[in-house]
Amino acid sequence: MAPMTRGRSGPTRVPNELNVAYYAARASAGLIITEGASFSQEAHGWVASAGLETQEQVEGWKKVVDAVHAKGGLISVQLWHMGRASHSSFRADKALPVAPSAIAIQGDMHIADGSKAPSEVPRALETSELPRVASDFAAAAARAKEAGFDFVEIHGANGYLLDEFLQSAANQRTDAYGGSKENRFRLIGEVIEAVTKVYPANRVGIRLSPNGVYNSMGGADNADEFVYYISRINEYKLGWLHLMDGLAFGFHEKGRPFMLSEARAVYDGPIMANCGYTQETAEAAIAAGHADAVSFGRPFLNNPDLVERFRDGIALSDMLPLPLWYSPGAEGYTDVPTAQELSK
Numbered sequence: 001m002a003p004m005t006r007g008r009s010g011p012t013r014v015p016n017e018l019n020v021a022y023y024a025a026r027a028s029a030g031l032i033i034t035e036g037a038s039f040s041q042e043a044h045g046w047v048a049s050a051g052l053e054t055q056e057q058v059e060g061w062k063k064v065v066d067a068v069h070a071k072g073g074l075i076s077v078q079l080w081h082m083g084r085a086s087h088s089s090f091r092a093d094k095a096l097p098v099a100p101s102a103i104a105i106q107g108d109m110h111i112a113d114g115s116k117a118p119s120e121v122p123r124a125l126e127t128s129e130l131p132r133v134a135s136d137f138a139a140a141a142a143r144a145k146e147a148g149f150d151f152v153e154i155h156g157a158n159g160y161l162l163d164e165f166l167q168s169a170a171n172q173r174t175d176a177y178g179g180s181k182e183n184r185f186r187l188i189g190e191v192i193e194a195v196t197k198v199y200p201a202n203r204v205g206i207r208l209s210p211n212g213v214y215n216s217m218g219g220a221d222n223a224d225e226f227v228y229y230i231s232r233i234n235e236y237k238l239g240w241l242h243l244m245d246g247l248a249f250g251f252h253e254k255g256r257p258f259m260l261s262e263a264r265a266v267y268d269g270p271i272m273a274n275c276g277y278t279q280e281t282a283e284a285a286i287a288a289g290h291a292d293a294v295s296f297g298r299p300f301l302n303n304p305d306l307v308e309r310f311r312d313g314i315a316l317s318d319m320l321p322l323p324l325w326y327s328p329g330a331e332g333y334t335d336v337p338t339a340q341e342l343s344k
């Protein structure tokens with residue numbers, strides 16, 4: 001199950017009974033990757049998403065993890081720093097969001113009170129602050145360990161902080177963390193090194209979105225640059241490389257698309273593909289040797305028993321309507337029936 005922010009944890013960001021029921025109902029996924037869990041004041045930026053910052057949040061996650069384990073599932077948290085996609089309204093000190101460079105995302109965003117406002121021009125992180133960013137990821141991994149997560153996934157996708165460092169669309173730095181692709185890789189490399197001191201490398205996954213357009217990302221050289229980044233990640237022997245190769249969530253169209261087969265040529269470890277796959281296209285990607293696994297996002301929203309439906313050839317429920325993706329409460333979250341419940 002692919003990571004999906006659902007905004008069901010309220011203003012405290014403490015995982016609650018609804019979250020427990022939602023994840024437990026999807027334990028047959030085999031491996032659940034949770035919604036992005038932001039882990040510091042600087043990292044937060046989504047209304048009511050679950051946090052991994054406080055002890056109370058750790059205790060809340062423990063209940064989620066225990067419930068998934070009790071049903072025989074495995075669960076990874078996703079470590080999320082929102083970078084410039086955050087907003088000062090999410091912070092007690094009302095400081096600006098941080099990013100590699102002072103370049104804003106185009107357009108409006110949802111701010112802390114749920115209304116929409118223009119994205120802010122972020123504050124460029126000082127070079128001297130970057131070791132602290134890596135250690136914030138490691139501290140969050142330590143909290144994940146305390147909560148009992150089997151794995152952690154580093155969120156390096158979708159125009160959040162680490163992806164911003166990788167791509168020239170957001171990174172115009174002139175220090176050792178910008179300019180060349182070697183320099184743009186530096187922060188994510190340091191984050192991987194820090195997190196793999198907390199979890200063994202084969203318990204750490206990483207997610208990238210080489211084709212993504214979300215959060216004003218994308219560039220002419222993306223496809224080639226991501227092949228380089230993947231060749232660098234190969235050195236760390238991680239548990240998985242999670243690639244949003246599919247174009248179903250929008251494509252930047254500033255260059256050619258990145259292909260899954262390009263990753264295979266430079267990557268020895270397990271590759272998990274994602275984005276717009278169906279049972280058939282997923283099986284074809286695996287049969288062709290392009291991926292070892294495929295994660296599903298949206299199909300899980302309205303099909304908690306997605307795996308059983310695939311196995312038994314049962315039709316999927318319609319896509320969950322968009323207004324229910326991030327809305328508070330049980331509707332469209334824990335009241336979603338399995339095929340067995342539907343047939344009663």
Ligand SMILES: Cc1cc2nc3c(=O)[nH]c(=O)nc-3n(C[C@H](O)[C@H](O)[C@H](O)COP(=O)(O)O)c2cc1C
Nearest residue numbers: 002003004005035036275276277296297298299325
């Ligand atoms: C409601 C919703 C929330 C999402 N939240 C996250 C997230 O927290 N972290 C992440 O990496 N991707 C997130 N995504 C992207 C999904 O993980 C996935 O890449 C996307 O839905 C495409 O896969 P699919 O076609 O199987 O749905 C989200 C997608 C949806 C629909």
